[in-house]
Amino acid sequence: MTKRSTGAAIATALALSFAAFSAHAAEDSSAKTDNAPAAASVPSKRPIADFLAKTTGWQCVQFARMFSGIQLFGDAKTWWAQALGKYARGFTPEAGSVLVFKPYGPMTRGHVAVVSQVVTERIIQVTHANWSPIDGKRGKVEKDVTVVDVSKTGDWSQVKVFYNPTGDLGTRVYPTYGFVYKAAKAAVDAAANAGKSAGSAVASLGDR
Secondary structure, X not given: OOHHHHHHHHHHHHHHXXXXXXXXXXHHHHHOXXXXXXXXXXXXXXXXXXXXXXXXXXXXXXXXXXXXXXXXXXXXXXXXXXXXXXXXXXXXXXXXXXEEEOOEOOEOOOEEEEEEEEEEOOEEEEEXXXXXXXXXXXXXXXXXXXXXXXXXXXXXOEEEEEXXXXXXXOOOOEEEEEEEEEEEHXXXXXXXXXXXXXXXXXXXXXXX
């Protein structure tokens, strides 16, 4: 199979996965009650992650952009600065956000990973590409990989990441910039300003 036909097959499979999940999600949504607990993960992406885990040749930025929907380009180490003014940034993990790693050691271009689930305040799972060599190959997608915050202040500035060849957390501690959230910064700012305006209105009523 040629590269072009392989790419077409992947695109077709992705489209079918999205369509199948959308129909399933609609059924699930109609069956939920108002008291149903909110999920702290991104289940909508899992069928796609399962499929992509069987493919190879992925770069971390290429995969993170497609999987998260965050439209940033270039080396992973530039994503934090690029996000300024475009996307909200912070130091608390959220499902669907992207954890941006600083360049460190042989990882000269940094790394990005999509948060698939928040387990605790200091443990998350990510889905990312081109991290561990699997079956002797790079460029593979790994889903729901454990990442642990080992920073002294709990701000996710230093993490350890599960490493497939050893079947455990790696010994290396990686520095990070923080999380880029899918919500556009303009929308976040607008919501914050609306909250401030409402607060001011309530305060002015109290002064009357």
